[in-house]
Amino acid sequence: PSTVMWFRRDLRLADNPALLAAVEAARADDASVVALYVLDETLWRSAGANRLAYLRASLQALDEACDGRLVVRRGDPADVVPQVVRETGAGAVHVAASHEPYGRRRDDEVAAALDDLGVTLERTGSAYAVSPGRLFTQTGGPYQVFTPFRRAWLEHGWPSPARRPRQVPWAALDGDSLPEGPEPTAHLPRAGEDAARRRWRDFLADGLADYPDARDRPDLAGTSAMSVHLRWGEIHPRTMIADLAAAQADGVDPDAVATFRSELSWREFHADVLHHRPDARTRSLRAVVPDDAWTRGEQEDEWLTAWRDGRTGYPFVDAGMRQLRATGWMHNRVRMVVASFLVKDLHVRWQRGAEHFMAHLVDGDVSQNQLNWQWVAGTGHDAAPYFRIFNPVTQGEKFDPDGEYVRRWVPELRDVAGRRVHQPWKLDTPPADYPAPLVDHAHERNVSLDDFQRGR
Ligand code: FAD
Numbered sequence: 001p002s003t004v005m006w007f008r009r010d011l012r013l014a015d016n017p018a019l020l021a022a023v024e025a026a027r028a029d030d031a032s033v034v035a036l037y038v039l040d041e042t043l044w045r046s047a048g049a050n051r052l053a054y055l056r057a058s059l060q061a062l063d064e065a066c067d068g069r070l071v072v073r074r075g076d077p078a079d080v081v082p083q084v085v086r087e088t089g090a091g092a093v094h095v096a097a098s099h100e101p102y103g104r105r106r107d108d109e110v111a112a113a114l115d116d117l118g119v120t121l122e123r124t125g126s127a128y129a130v131s132p133g134r135l136f137t138q139t140g141g142p143y144q145v146f147t148p149f150r151r152a153w154l155e156h157g158w159p160s161p162a163r164r165p166r167q168v169p170w171a172a173l174d175g176d177s178l179p180e181g182p183e184p185t186a187h188l189p190r191a192g193e194d195a196a197r198r199r200w201r202d203f204l205a206d207g208l209a210d211y212p213d214a215r216d217r218p219d220l221a222g223t224s225a226m227s228v229h230l231r232w233g234e235i236h237p238r239t240m241i242a243d244l245a246a247a248q249a250d251g252v253d254p255d256a257v258a259t260f261r262s263e264l265s266w267r268e269f270h271a272d273v274l275h276h277r278p279d280a281r282t283r284s285l286r287a288v289v290p291d292d293a294w295t296r297g298e299q300e301d302e303w304l305t306a307w308r309d310g311r312t313g314y315p316f317v318d319a320g321m322r323q324l325r326a327t328g329w330m331h332n333r334v335r336m337v338v339a340s341f342l343v344k345d346l347h348v349r350w351q352r353g354a355e356h357f358m359a360h361l362v363d364g365d366v367s368q369n370q371l372n373w374q375w376v377a378g379t380g381h382d383a384a385p386y387f388r389i390f391n392p393v394t395q396g397e398k399f400d401p402d403g404e405y406v407r408r409w410v411p412e413l414r415d416v417a418g419r420r421v422h423q424p425w426k427l428d429t430p431p432a433d434y435p436a437p438l439v440d441h442a443h444e445r446n447v448s449l450d451d452f453q454r455g456r
Pocket residue numbers: 215223224225226227228230231263264266267270330331332333335336339357361363364365366368369370372373376
């Protein structure tokens with residue numbers, strides 16, 4: 001007999017309560033554990049080349065950790081998982097619960113199909129320190145505002161990390177090969193649980209103390225770069241929170257620890273919002289401008305293309321868009337600025353920008369991506385003032401004070417020294433191969449404010 005551990009967005013062995021449950025169930029029955037990954041066409045068809053390449057590398061790392069016994073099967077999980085159960089006579093299928101709209105629907109379908117075989121889908125834990133749907137306000141509703149959510153999240157607390165199971169009796173079973181994807185366009189970070197741990201230990205040692213000062217500076221490597229590892233579950237946030245507490249006990253500034261933990265709670269907040277409002281994946285939670293405010297037709301396509309290609313003529317925006325293409329990642333400050341520029345300067349709907357991000361980000365995650373876009377667009381239900389409009393020049397001057405970041409990603413501006421690089425149109429001889437600004441920020445800002453006024 002055997003038990004199935006179906007890995008999804010938890011591609012690790014350490015601190016994985018679902019795996020521990022599977023291993024314990026198997027030991028009680030003297031059974032083996034099938035390590036299963038289902039390559040679900042619905043998800044991988046919409047993934048860009050970078051995401052697929054990263055996933056492939058992470059699955060290879062997981063396979064090694066499972067003594068080469070990871071079984072990859074391609075197809076619809078509602079067919080594949082029951083098929084594996086029939087082949088192996090498994091008594092249960094273990095997973096970490098999904099909270100995204102598609103994942104929940106898929107799991108319900110799989111659970112129903114397994115039910116027909118008399119087998120249960122055992123859901124243990126989730127990808128979050130506090131599972132979405134767990135915290136409610138005093139009046140019993142879901143949280144809509146971040147700060148009170150974070151307070152409740154901190155008060156709720158979380159269990160200690162689960163131990164890593166040793167000597168798992170992995171079952172041998174035939175699998176399918178991984179699909180050959182298109183070549184990644186980006187230099188991707190190393191994938192897998194060991195790489196995630198290494199990156200995290202390096203950040204704890206060298207980055208955490210400076211995080212509050214350095215995190216908003218895209219010209220410095222001041223953030224953890226853990227988002228991709230969290231996205232694929234190569235590390236669990238609970239592990240990170242426990243390590244943060246240990247770092248604080250070892251003398252790291254409590255403010256640095258609190259600041260970093262607060263960022264992790266943003267991730268949990270967005271997951272909670274999407275859990276309660278699955279429609280937020282595609283729909284604005286609030287309409288803030290009238291429908292005629294949006295750019296349409298050829299103009300929209302032309303502007304969207306310039307934005308995607310990093311040719312808007314605003315260097316800070318263009319640097320971000322090119323960093324995204326080249327690395328599959330973009331610094332958070334720049335994500336906010338480029339998103340604001342698309343929605344408030346080019347008047348293009350946030351959904352179109354979110355789609356481009358999802359195709360290119362290796363950390364692309366539906367709850368984080370869509371709700372951060374809604375936050376910037378002012379259409380989410382958080383308290384962000386909907387009329388906030390980022391100025392692409394002053395943001396650049398403030399957060400890339402010497403222009404290093406721009407020069408790194410926009411080679412046409414490589415010879416422009418210092419912060420003047422943020423306004424190349426003011427140079428005596430602007431570089432000929434760099435575009436003039438697509439729009440006038442001051443003017444478009446007024447258009448947006450006017451739209452907001454009309455939308456009230
Ligand atoms: P750090 O500063 O080191 O932060 C540590 C961790 O905290 C991150 O790994 C992440 O898990 C979490 N975190 C930090 N900032 C945020 C935030 N604003 N919202 C939620 N969690 C946060 N993050 C994703 O993981 N996937 C996405 O698809 C995604 N899309 C985004 C789209 C837009 C328009 C914006 C403005 C932000 C988006 N973010 C997304 C959030 C944030 O930009 C990234 O998590 C962050 O840049 C990752 O880099 P890091 O790991 O070095 O961050």
